[in-house]
């Protein structure tokens with residue numbers, strides 16, 4: 001049976017990725033800050049053998065212990081845990097900036113390092129990191145978040161070069177306007193939903209399942225020749241600048 005560890009798996013996009021992985025036949029390790037929340041998510045998944053694991057991704061000892069507890073070198077590791085702190089950059093708290101860098105970038109590196117070391121002896125595996133549309137084009141007011149996600153995209157390429165010859169693929173998924181997880185409060189406002197959804201070339205917000213499908217496809221054998229790639233899941237927003245601007249002014 002294939003196995004997967006999903007960080008930040010207890011809530012939001014992570015929970016959807018765990019559900020999609022279980023549906024695809026993976027035995028899932030739901031890794032999150034609180035063991036009871038990770039276990040509650042694991043208990044709801046289709047199939048058997050799923051477990052809840054506790055670790056803060058910024059703590060390498062906790063990450064190592066969680067992988068030890070999972071027991072086998074996972075076929076798939078999804079670096080999904082992440083946070084955002086909003087505020088204009090010139091006013092932003094430096095503590096908040098450091099916190100976001102530590103969780104989104106250093107935490108992703110710690111987990112990818114652990115995953116790589118477990119996968120190398122077997123000579124196979126797949127790592128999928130969550131970036132964001134903010135990695136492609138920064139959203140004003142999002143503090144350190146865009147810089148961390150751009151850095152994770154670069155880290156993904158770098159890891160893919162070092163781990164590719166060892167049989168391990170490393171890719172990332174960049175979600176756009178997603179009506180779930182950390183963005184759910186933003187889209188609770190019907191005016192924002194309408195404005196943002198209407199600006200998307202595919203004319204709707206994305207769902208957690210849209211993101212989970214992309215993650216599991218990248219991990220699948222159908223993507224066997226894909227590595228170092230950032231798959232943007234945004235309904236076309238990243239390429240829509242000219243669509244948003246008036247062509248003719250009367």
Ligand SMILES: NC(=O)c1ccc[n+]([C@@H]2O[C@H](COP(=O)([O-])OP(=O)(O)OC[C@H]3O[C@@H](n4cnc5c(N)ncnc54)[C@H](O)[C@@H]3O)[C@@H](O)[C@H]2O)c1
Pocket residue numbers: 007008009010011012013014031032033034055056057058079080081082083103107130131132133174175176177178179180181182183184
């Ligand atoms: N929701 C969106 O619109 C959106 C868009 C683009 C990218 N993303 C990315 O998707 C990922 C998931 O986001 P979400 O919207 O589901 O967020 P969320 O806040 O709903 O869930 C984040 C999860 O990560 C866990 N977590 C936070 N810090 C952690 C740590 N230090 N160690 C372990 N677990 C930790 C939380 O407990 C939670 O379960 C993030 O990397 C985020 O940047 C989300």
